[in-house]
Amino acid sequence: MVSLKRIYTITGLVLLIIILGITALTTWYTVDESDQAVILTFGKVEEGITEPGLHFKLPWPIQSVEKVSKETFSLQFGFEEKDGKVKEFPAETKMITGDENIVLADLVVQWKITDPEKYLYNAENPTEILHDATSASLRSIIGNSKIDDALTSGKAKIEGDVRELLTSLVDKYDIGVSILAVKLQDVELPNDEVRKAFTDVTDARETANTKKNEAQKYKNQKMNEAEGEKKALESRAEGEKAARLERARGDVAVFNKLYEEYKNNPDITRERLVIETLEQVLPNAEIYIMNDDGNTMKYFPIRSLEKEQPKAAASEGSDNNE
Structure with a gap:
């Protein structure tokens, strides 16, 4: 018959083994790379653990560990x-x-x-x-x-x-x-009906925007063309202005030259101007220099002499070739 003392001894040893086992198993824990943990002491949070690896704590039920994931x-x-x-x-x-x-x-x-x-x-x-x-x-x-x-x-x-x-x-x-x-x-x-109606409205809006963009593009093109024509006209006008100014300066210079000649020889210059004007007004008219002594009109046919001079020059050239 087993004595009461032996029963108590065996029971105590069992309890001690259980306590030691629980202590050994609950005094350490690991935290994975993807986890984080908190330490609770009698149910109160003491600290958070984020470092992975092996960690130690007081045995249960003094301290316990709660883990949550660090993943997204x-x-x-x-x-x-x-x-x-x-x-x-x-x-x-x-x-x-x-x-x-x-x-x-x-x-x-x-x-x-x-x-x-x-x-x-x-x-x-x-x-x-x-x-x-x-x-x-x-x-x-x-x-x-x-x-x-x-x-x-x-x-x-x-x-x-x-x-x-x-x-x-x-x-x-x-x-x-x-x-x-x-x-x-x-x-x-x-629903499908509402989607179709909205799609139609969206398509119409996109078409309107496309037309607006095309109109704006056409407007910009015409504006650029008009600007180019404007600059071309301005350039031609500037060129015409410069040409007219140069012609005017040339005319002034000619007039000043004639005026100097006129001051030196007014009669000769006057007759010269008359003859030059007649040549310009009547380019095909025959010009004669005449002297009237009262009875007989004598004249000097300048045009005939001018026509004969080229002929004479041509005959002289043929003679020289012979």
Whole structure:
């Protein structure tokens, strides 16, 4: 029969072994590269651990460790992609734009845990809070945007505004996460008829813009041509001006020269001017120099002599050749 003392001894040894085992197993822990941890002493957070490797602590239940991931998470708002299949949630994505149109908008939010203590203990379900904050931010920004911006070129601005508003809400809720990126996935109209009508309006607007651009191009072309013609006319006018000024200066110089000759020999100069004027006015007229002595008119046929001089010169040249 086993004695009571032996029973107590065996029980004590078992308890001691259990305590030593728990102590040995709970005084160390490892933190992976992708993890971060917090140390709790009797349920109170003492410090955060971000360095990977082997670490030691007081045994349980004095101290315990809570680990969370350092990886980047993706919150899929309005849809869920799992095993290559996409499940949509239209009730989440349907919202009204600032110009009172209905659109369906979904997005992806990239986020990570930056403060494990706040993430674990400041809120019961921080991911749900993040989801609700995302919904509120997206609806607020879409509600202040026009449908054209949401469907076409304004998506980048909407993404930036959503990220800014969502970041401010997350900081206000103090749940220990940071927003890294916000990306709109799809923004579309609720049904085919509305999509077709919007497409027609968009096509008409693009056609109008094309016509305006073509008209502006034609206007610029004609303006350039007119400017070129203007410069050409100005250049020709400047050239004509310079030519006339030079001719005027030449005429003044000739007049001054004639005037000097006239002052020296007025009679001869006067007769010369008369003869030159007659040659200009009547280029084919015969000019005679005559002297009237009262009875017989004598004249000197200058034109005949001028005609005979070339003939004489030609005959002299033929004689010399012989």
